[in-house]
Structure formats: structure tokens, C-alpha cells
Amino acid sequence: MRVAVSKINGIDSVAVSLNRGVAVIRLKPENRVTLERVREAIRANGFTPKEAEVRARGTVVDDSGHLALVMPGGDVAFRLAPDSHALGIFGELQHLRDQDVTVEGRVPETARGAREPVVLQARALSKSPTR
């Protein structure tokens, strides 16, 4: 599995601990890798991806009435929701609309081939440093 995920263009490093049941994946700057692409590679190797903790950088936008984090070209990377332990973060996200931010949070398990946007439950938020 480590080799398969490493082969995805834009992956910097992969460390897998089967005892702890976790894969820690670091990505290169300016990559275009999606979480679903990583999860597909994991599934293809016979493992089942459950929830993930992610850190992602992007622009907060209003997408049909929902806050979302978008990629270059306008694809929605994540729909944003507050983590149940950080409900106040939603107000901060509203104020940072159309700005470049770094968001940390939890992405629940998703069904294979699910079409709805992946939800990132934001726990921490900061303005991104200038590129």
C-alpha cells in the first residue's frame, strides 16, 4: 500500500503503521491530489480507509449556500463544517471567505464512488502565509 500511494503524483512521503492502523501521508506543495484518490489507492490494495485527519490549504468560497474549500480551477476540494468541539470556527470561516486559509480537521469515512462533496469538519483554522 505504501508503494501504491507513493506513486501518486504529488505525494512527498508515506508512512504506514499496520499495528496502529494508520497511514501518514505528506504531500508536495502545489499538488493536485484529492483525498479520494488516496483512498482509492488504499482500497485497491485491499484495505478499507476509515476517517482521516487532514490539513489542507485553499480558498474559502460560498458554494450554493455552503462554505467550501476550493482548488485551482474551481473544483470543490471539501465542503466545510465545524467540528462538534469547535463550533465557533464557523463564524471565523464566514469572515475569511475568498481568502487563502489552512484548515485542519476530520474527514469521515466516505462510501466508494460517493458523488456528494466530501465534508471536512474543521477544528483549527489559520490564514495561510504568502506564497
Place this chain on the structure above:
Amino acid sequence: MRLTALSLVMFLLLPGAAGAQLQEVRQTIFGMD
């Protein structure tokens, strides 16, 4: 996905300034199916 007009303008005028990248993923995995 529909985006706000302002966001689309940002993508057109400022390529690279309005992007999203995964930086780190800690993916929980279950064993062999």
C-alpha cells in the same frame, strides 16, 4: 459546482493565488478485506 463570481474572477486573474492543496493526511485504515 457553482462558485461565486468573485471566486471565479480570482481564479482567472490570480492563478496560483487561489488554490487548495492537501498538505498532510493521517488516514485510518482497516486490515485486509
